[in-house]
Amino acid sequence: MEVSSRGLALALILSFSSLCYLGAPSSAATSDPDGFLQCLWGSVPSGLIYTQGANNFTDVLASSVRNPRLFTADTARPLCVVTATDASHVQAAVRCGRAHAVRLRVRSGGHDYEGLSYRSLQQGEVFAVVDLAGLRAVAVSADDAAWPAPTAWVESGATLGELYYTVARNNPGLAFPAGICPTIGVGGHFSGGGIGMLMRRFGLAADNILDAKLVNADGELVDRVAMGEDLFWAIRGGGGGNFGIVVSWKASLVRVPSTVTAFNIMRTLDQGAIDVLTRWQEVGPTLPFDINMRVIIQGQQVTFQSLYLGRCSDLVPTLGTFFPELGMTGADCLEMTWLQSVVFFDTWNPSAPVESLLNRRTSLSTFTKNKSDYVRRAIARDDWKNIFPWFAMNGAGMIILEPHGGFIGTIPASATPYPHRSGVLYNIQYIAFWPSGSDGAAATSWINNFYDFMGQYVTKNPREAYVNYRDLDIGENTVVNDVSTFDGGKVWGEKYFAGNFRRLAAVKAAADPTDFFRNEQSIPPLLQGNNRWGKRLG
Known part of the structure; x- marks a missing residue:
């Protein structure tokens, strides 16, 4: 260097x-x-x-x-x-x-x-x-008999792929519930909640954090005891870069069977995709906790992508009972280890080596814009017929539907800053792609107009959003006297955090009243009047 x-x-x-x-x-x-x-x-x-x-x-x-x-x-x-x-x-x-x-x-x-x-x-x-990319150590505890499972300390610069690989290589019967993309850094992911394929069985990533080491606004390195329960609550889902810098996390690992089952089942419109999708909205969030089935829609095709913590011989009759409309058979099953399933969901290639999870590759060839929504009432079949023409307008645009329900729905909305719990059917992630040589006007117009169109079908007052799919279009902070204002932050903050936003702002006021850790969508301090950060600097 x-x-x-x-x-x-x-x-x-x-x-x-x-x-x-x-x-x-x-x-x-x-x-x-x-x-x-x-x-x-x-x-x-x-x-x-x-x-x-x-x-x-x-x-x-x-x-x-x-x-x-x-x-x-x-x-x-x-x-x-x-x-x-x-x-x-x-x-x-x-x-x-x-x-x-x-x-x-x-x-x-x-x-x-x-x-x-x-x-x-x-x-x-x-x-x-x-x-923090240089802070990437993952240390799994040696006590395999720990109940309910061993723990691991993971530094914030480690990627999800590095975490998954290290945990499973240490013990193939252990896993951690977090996202699909292996190059995501754990620091930001955990800070925003962390949805993934294991969440219906074990909850969010943030639901499984036991401790953390944080550098606070005074430059002190504190753990859970020293930072206090309010701040520990806030960093597990309140978004990254708000209250301090978390350098490492103590994660509670989860136990998984030696064999899991995955599949991708694709249906076109001619194959009744809309009927199956309409039914999935009721089934996906109510399936047994050990099954997560998400949906990917692109063009005129729907892909039902699933992970089951068990064998194909048990999955086929279960889905035959709960979701016969899908038409799943044993021929659709791919049995593998949990670690192999992580690679499969990232690459769609069941033969990809697990070592690929360690690749921290970066590509600057594709531009993207993302947005998000939550759905609490199923979208009607006829409404889906009106939605699908949007995918014909932009072949590169897509949405991903992540079912909730299961264990995540049993956790109170106030348990962590992530409020999208009971009553949520699924999350929607909107994605528009375009090549780096293009100005992206058509793609951004498509996603903005499609998002506006979908407003009639999703949650309202507030229109909920997921902080890990950050979107500046829903609002930015207002700064007065060098401090972000609470009322300005509410515009976007209640969409991410609903009723938890005020508590997050109160924690911010206690932990960082001068708003040192600030960006365009950082939690503002809930103060009686604006402070100048110079008052604390002396």
């Missing part, structure tokens, strides 16, 4: 800063980037700090960008990227940032759908990025 000379780097930074000062908000004008960098260099190995003057600065900044739509020539660049490899480096970044009024953006895997973990939309904001 090569970094240019400090003198040259500082000159470039100071030159950049002078441009930022022109017409910048008062908070940016008080920032001291020179002092911030000097502070960092006194506390963090210089080889872990990449300033804009470094030859490989752009490569490091782009190293875990998953959506090039958000990484263009006019994207605001941070003062530097701190590639932390120890919790002490994170502490130093926070303390230096607080002392010199430089805000931090924090990323683990880079899947943030709006890129707020590494870019700022605030004109003139002086910020740095703390990249």
